[in-house]
Amino acid sequence: xxxELLRIDGVTKAYPGVVANSDVSFAIxxxxxxxxxxxxxxGKSTLVKMIYGLVKPDSGSMALHGQPYAPARPxxxxxxxxxxxxxxxxxxxxxxxxxxxxxxxxNPPPMRTLAEKISAVSTEYGLPLDPTRRVGDLSAGERQxxxxxxxxLQDPKLLIMDEPTSVLTPQEVDILFQTLxxxxxxxxxxxxxxxxxxxxxxxxxxxxxxxxxxxxxxxTPRDVSARDMAExxxxxxxxxxxxxxxxxxxxxxxxxxxxxxxxxxxIPFGTSLKDITFSVQRGEVLGIxxxxxxxxxxxxxxxxxxxxxxxxxVKCFGxxxxxxxxxxxxxxxxxxxxxxxxxxxxxxxxxxVENAFLSGAVRKTLTRNGFIDWSKTKRxxxxxxxxxxxxxxxxxxxxxxxxxxxLQKFLIGxxxxxxxxxxxxxxxxxxxDAAAAxxxxxxILDRAQDGAAVVVISQxxxxxxxVSDRFxxxxxxxxxxxRPTEGLTVDEIGLMMGGAHGMEVxxxx
Amino acid sequence: xxxxxKRPSPSQFWTYATPVLAxxxxxxxxxxxxxxxxxxxxxxxxxxxxxxxxxxxxFYLRGQLLVKAGPLILIAVGLSLGFRxxxxxxxxxxxxxxxxxxxxxxxxxxxxxxxxxxxxxxxVAGAFGGWLWAMIPAILKTRFNxxxxxxxxxxVYVAQTILSKAATGFLRNPQGMGFPGSRNFSTYPAARNxxxxxxxxxxxxxxxxxxxxxxAYVLLQRHMLGFQIKxxxxxxxxxxxxxxxxxxxxxxCMGISGALAGLAGMFEVSGPAGQISIDFASGYGFTAIIxxxxxxxxxxxxxxxxxxxxxxxxxxxxxSTNLNLPSAAIQAFQGMLLFFLLAVDLLSNYxxxxxxxxxx
Numbered sequence: 001x002x003x004e005l006l007r008i009d010g011v012t013k014a015y016p017g018v019v020a021n022s023d024v025s026f027a028i029x030x031x032x033x034x035x036x037x038x039x040x041x042x043g044k045s046t047l048v049k050m051i052y053g054l055v056k057p058d059s060g061s062m063a064l065h066g067q068p069y070a071p072a073r074p075x076x077x078x079x080x081x082x083x084x085x086x087x088x089x090x091x092x093x094x095x096x097x098x099x100x101x102x103x104x105x106x107n108p109p110p111m112r113t114l115a116e117k118i119s120a121v122s123t124e125y126g127l128p129l130d131p132t133r134r135v136g137d138l139s140a141g142e143r144q145x146x147x148x149x150x151x152x153l154q155d156p157k158l159l160i161m162d163e164p165t166s167v168l169t170p171q172e173v174d175i176l177f178q179t180l181x182x183x184x185x186x187x188x189x190x191x192x193x194x195x196x197x198x199x200x201x202x203x204x205x206x207x208x209x210x211x212x213x214x215x216x217x218x219x220t221p222r223d224v225s226a227r228d229m230a231e232x233x234x235x236x237x238x239x240x241x242x243x244x245x246x247x248x249x250x251x252x253x254x255x256x257x258x259x260x261x262x263x264x265x266x267i268p269f270g271t272s273l274k275d276i277t278f279s280v281q282r283g284e285v286l287g288i289x290x291x292x293x294x295x296x297x298x299x300x301x302x303x304x305x306x307x308x309x310x311x312x313x314v315k316c317f318g319x320x321x322x323x324x325x326x327x328x329x330x331x332x333x334x335x336x337x338x339x340x341x342x343x344x345x346x347x348x349x350x351x352x353v354e355n356a357f358l359s360g361a362v363r364k365t366l367t368r369n370g371f372i373d374w375s376k377t378k379r380x381x382x383x384x385x386x387x388x389x390x391x392x393x394x395x396x397x398x399x400x401x402x403x404x405x406x407l408q409k410f411l412i413g414x415x416x417x418x419x420x421x422x423x424x425x426x427x428x429x430x431x432x433d434a435a436a437a438x439x440x441x442x443x444i445l446d447r448a449q450d451g452a453a454v455v456v457i458s459q460x461x462x463x464x465x466x467v468s469d470r471f472x473x474x475x476x477x478x479x480x481x482x483r484p485t486e487g488l489t490v491d492e493i494g495l496m497m498g499g500a501h502g503m504e505v506x507x508x509x
Numbered sequence: 510x511x512x513x514x515k516r517p518s519p520s521q522f523w524t525y526a527t528p529v530l531a532x533x534x535x536x537x538x539x540x541x542x543x544x545x546x547x548x549x550x551x552x553x554x555x556x557x558x559x560x561x562x563x564x565x566x567x568f569y570l571r572g573q574l575l576v577k578a579g580p581l582i583l584i585a586v587g588l589s590l591g592f593r594x595x596x597x598x599x600x601x602x603x604x605x606x607x608x609x610x611x612x613x614x615x616x617x618x619x620x621x622x623x624x625x626x627x628x629x630x631x632x633v634a635g636a637f638g639g640w641l642w643a644m645i646p647a648i649l650k651t652r653f654n655x656x657x658x659x660x661x662x663x664x665v666y667v668a669q670t671i672l673s674k675a676a677t678g679f680l681r682n683p684q685g686m687g688f689p690g691s692r693n694f695s696t697y698p699a700a701r702n703x704x705x706x707x708x709x710x711x712x713x714x715x716x717x718x719x720x721x722x723x724x725a726y727v728l729l730q731r732h733m734l735g736f737q738i739k740x741x742x743x744x745x746x747x748x749x750x751x752x753x754x755x756x757x758x759x760x761x762c763m764g765i766s767g768a769l770a771g772l773a774g775m776f777e778v779s780g781p782a783g784q785i786s787i788d789f790a791s792g793y794g795f796t797a798i799i800x801x802x803x804x805x806x807x808x809x810x811x812x813x814x815x816x817x818x819x820x821x822x823x824x825x826x827x828x829s830t831n832l833n834l835p836s837a838a839i840q841a842f843q844g845m846l847l848f849f850l851l852a853v854d855l856l857s858n859y860x861x862x863x864x865x866x867x868x869x
Contacts, residue, residue: 306749327752338750347744349519357736358751370733401517 004066005030005189006051006158011060013046019213020046023060026208026215028158031187033180035200035221037233038210039433044193047210048160051191052084053077064158075106081157085147085164093136093269100135101150121152125179136269140167140292148179159183160191165199166459167292170494177203195233195434196462197226209233234435247283247451253318254279255453256303256422261313261322263302271295271477273302278472278482280422280453285444286482287468288457289497295477296457297339300426303455304336305329316422330362333421337412339430339457341404345411348400352392355399356381356414363418380417388413389439405432409440416443423447423454429463441467461493473497513859523857528803528810531850532817538849539842548832556831557824557842570827572710574819576781579715580605580773582815584797586721587769589806590728591762594738595745598763600646600661601770602794603668604639608771609778610675611638613785616700617680617692623699631700631775632713639771640764642668647763651756657763669790676787691785694778702780714776718815721769725808738762770794796822799847821846 007027013020021043028034038044049055051062053071062069064080071077074084091100098115102108109117115131122129127145135143144167151159161180165173180190180203194200200207201221209217209232217232261276273295280286290296301307303314304326311320316332326336336359338344346355357366357377366377381395390410392402399407408431415423428444429437444467448454457474458464464471465485472482473496480496536558540550561570584601591598598604612635616627646660673689675681680691694701705711729735741748741758749755773793782789800818804810825839 304750305752325752325754326750330752336750340746343744344746344750347740347747349743350740354736358740358747361733361751367733371731372733372736374731398517398519 003030004028005032005064006069007063008047008051009061009063011047011050011057011062013050013055013057021050021057022213024210024213024215025060026218028189028191028206030157030189031184032206033184033190033192033204035204035207036191036193036210037195037197037200037207037229039195039233039435042210042233042433043213044210045162046213048084048162048191048193051077051158052082052160078154078156081155082160083151083154083156083158084160085144085151085162087162087164087166089143089147091135091143091146094134096132096134097129097138097146098131100146101131101153104150105153117153118149122149125149125152125182126175127179139294141169141172144168144176152183156188158189158191160193162193163195164192165194165196169291169497170461170490172291173199197221197229200229201226211235230434234433247449249282249451251282251317253315255282255317256280256455257315257318258303259313259315261302261309263298263307263309265295265298265477266301266307267297270298273298274477276477276479278479280455282421282451282453283448284470285448285454285456285468287464287471287485288455288474288479289461289464289471289493290457290459290474291497292459294474294498296426296459296474298477299457299474299479300336300338300424303424304334304338327362330359330418333363333419333452335359335363335415335418335420335423337415337423337425337428339426341407341411342400346399346407349398351398352385352390352395352402352410353378353381355410356384356395360414360418363420384410384413384417387417388443389436404430405436408432409436412440412443416447419450420447420452423452424457425455426457427460428456428458429460430458437463461490471496511861511863513855514862516858516860519857520860524805527853527856528805528814528850530853530856531803531846534849534853535842535846538845542838542841542845543834546834546838548834553828553832553834556828557821560827561820561823566827568708570823572708573823574816575710575715576712577819577822578815579710579712579718580777580793581797581800581818582718582811583714583721583773583776584766584770584794585800585804585811585815586718586725586808587766588797589801589804589808589811590725590738591766592742592801593729593806594741594758594762596759596762597658598643598646598661598766599658599798600643600663600665600668600794601766601797602790602792603661603665604642604767604770605774605777605794606665606668606672606790607642607774608635608639608768609774609782609789610671610680610785611635611641611771612775613691613694613778614675614680616694616697616779620692620697620700625699627699628702628779631779632772635771635775636768637771639774640768642771643763643767644760647760650763651759657759661763665794672785672789673787676785676789680785682784689787693784694780695783700779702776704780712776712780714773714780717772717776719812722808722812729808734761770797796843799843802847803850818843818846 005028009025011024012022024047036044046055050057053074053076098111098118101118102114108114118129118131127149129145129149164176168176184190192204204221207219207221208215211233257279259277261273263273265272271294278286302309305324306326309322311322314322321329342348357372361367364380366373378395385392385395388409391406412428428440444454456464456467468485470482471485471488473480475498536554540554543553544550561567561574588598588601612631615634616631619627642664645664646657649655649660650657677689682690682692702712702714737753737758740751741753778785796818800811800814804814821843828834829836829839
């Protein structure tokens with residue numbers, strides 16, 4: 001078990017204006033599950049891209065099996081036995097499983113042989129997959145299995161997994177971990193990238209912690225508390241969000257009331273909403289969990305006004321608004337933060353000032369007789385940047401020039417600083433670092449305290465458990481009845497989210 | 510070897526430098542083409558770009574410049590709004606023709622009444638005609654999701670058929686001794702689009718073009734609608750999130766571009782062209798598409814691009830008569846301009862990095 005598989009030695013990689021990795025060294029042994037832990041922008045992605053041959057280091061060296069290792073491209077890395085499962089899947093929805101796997105291979109065998117191989121590998125590792133099913137019909141967890149099986153077919157010595165659990169239910173996570181442990185027992189090393197500390201404690205043998213491109217510590221996760229690891233990762237002491245007792249606003253009607261909402265998805269391969277019913281009072285946070293692709297995007301569209309429904313299906317303080325467009329809802333106090341930042345919540349090539357105007361025009365009265373008050377918009381954008389600690393050279397930069405986490409802070413700030421009555425957020429902390437996530441959660445709670453009704457849709461259970469008063473889950477476009485968050489167990493939450501989506505526990509053959 | 514690297518933000522410098530670079534590259538490649546045709550490339554380029562402004566006949570040709578640039582700019586400004594929003598009105602030529610027929614029709618209907626209201630009413634009629642013609646693809650798109658590129662383009666040919674019917678039939682000059690073509694507006698002062706300053710080429714259409722440039726500039730920089738147009742073109746989903754109604758935008762953009770093209774046609778028929786004739790359509794509606802892109806879909810850029818394009822027209826005509834260049838060579842030359850413009854456009858969003866070298 002102590003034989004060294006991969007050694008990284010003093011690797012440095014700089015991009016214009018930022019050093020992504022500075023003198024990073026660590027080693028992975030055969031069969032070891034090694035965690036790479038760090039905030040967003042800490043340099044995890046750059047590091048694994050170098051190992052996978054997507055990026056070349058400026059200096060430093062790598063060695064695989066004691067031999068110098070410098071893959072020029074991913075195919076070279078794959079030939080050396082390094083495989084990677086990306087956070088975002090690269091699958092074609094219109095093709096079936098076997099066809100997708102074949103597309104990633106240099107010399108794919110005949111389809112029938114390949115299908116047999118897929119079935120064999122997937123049953124061996126407890127990842128049941130039907131090679132003839134179309135990927136567009138698979139759940140996110142099943143799609144991940146396709147990616148994993150695709151890697152396993154190459155018989156890898158090192159498997160890199162980038163944030164693999166963000167799309168899984170707790171039960172699916174358990175099953176994935178069993179598969180990974182089985183692989184590890186067979187001698188495959190796993191480089192596991194995550195910021196979810198409890199998972200790392202449950203799974204990993206060793207951890208390397210990165211902060212601002214440098215290795216700031218190594219530890220054996222089982223022996224260290226999650227809190228200590230988080231503080232090493234952030235370099236500061238974290239305070240969990242504080243919440244005070246809820247006020248009773250004594251309203252006759254709920255701030256947001258959704259009754260029997262059904263709507264066809266406007267998104268290709270999307271999930272239609274089926275008979276969704278819930279209500280949120282002022283000062284209350286409703287958390288909506290669910291694995292990606294179960295109707296979260298559609299629910300946000302239906303609440304923001306981008307997807308219209310029958311008037312009575314959505315009500316605000318008792319008045320029907322299901323058929324009103326986004327800006328009419330904003331006038332009533334609605335704000336919405338979609339999950340997809342570039343292209344939906346923001347226009348990538350427009351400046352932060354223009355992007356501030358995009359959703360703030362109505363509530364911040366940034367227009368006069370149809371003419372835009374740019375100086376007022378700019379002042380407000382600067383306020384958001386300052387208040388939400390958005391790291392940017394200025395408000396004139398294009399939205400796409402910001403890192404994911406910084407843009408998320410800006411976009412959440414843009415919505416929450418509009419004195420909202422009803423807040424709908426999809427994936428509030430997606431891709432932001434631990435400190436920023438804590439800050440965003442606190443801001444959400446503060447808005448609720450100010451009297452806003454808040455709906456948080458998230459795949460991150462930590463988000464939901466920390467902020468929500470009541471908890472519901474989306475599964476294939478249907479919403480479970482909401483239950484008080486207090487006292488819910490992770491098992492119960494998992495079952496609300498649809499259990500294990502038919503997964504089996506790994507059984508080694 | 511080199512690679513292309515996406516810039517974090519679009520380069521301000523290259524946004525303005527690419528049109529200039531495109532003109533220079535066109536001169537080089539065009540010069541090479543003229544050399545291959547056996548002409549002296551320097552004389553050819555000089556004839557096209559220099560002589561109309563400062564040569565022997567410049568006093569006359571400078572006026573021609575505004576006459577040609579006016580309709581190009583007027584149409585291109587309208588088109589650029591739609592293009593920015595991702596709405597592709599390719600049929601400005603047809604809207605130009607229908608605008609001319611409507612405008613001329615109103616004027617000719619009341620011939621020979623002399624009142625100062627005739628010309629303003631003709632302006633309104635011309636704009637209305639262009640708008641009406643543009644509404645056909647707009648409504649078909651919003652109602653039945655047809656492709657506005659195809660429909661607006663096809664309607665150009667319909668408009669041309671109507672034009673020849675007008676010239677030989679319902680608008681034919683009753684005193685024209687059977688020749689095709691309407692009465693000439695030069696003989697009808699009240700309905701005439703006069704040259705405002707002698708020999709300058711400045712007529713009401715040019716004034717309208719300048720007004721359109723300024724209005725479009727203000728619209729895009731300061732007005733909500735301009736913002737929505739830009740947003741819809743750059744990020745359609747973000748536009749819906751911002752409350753932009755795509756159908757309303759289609760109708761508005763098609764309407765504006767159609768009305769401006771119609772205006773251009775009306776000013777042309779009552780001024781420089783003088784009459785509705787079979788060969789009235791001279792391709793302004795198509796060339797304006799090049800002008801719109803050459804000007805980077807920016808109103809001020811279009812103003813300059815319209816003047817440059819007019820220069821290649823006027824100069825090109827000179828070159829083909831003086832140097833015996835085939836007119837196809839001139840068209841190829843104008844085509845090169847668009848080609849290079851689109852090609853070097855890449856530089857504003859990407860940088861070229863030489864492998865083992867520094868970024869450019």
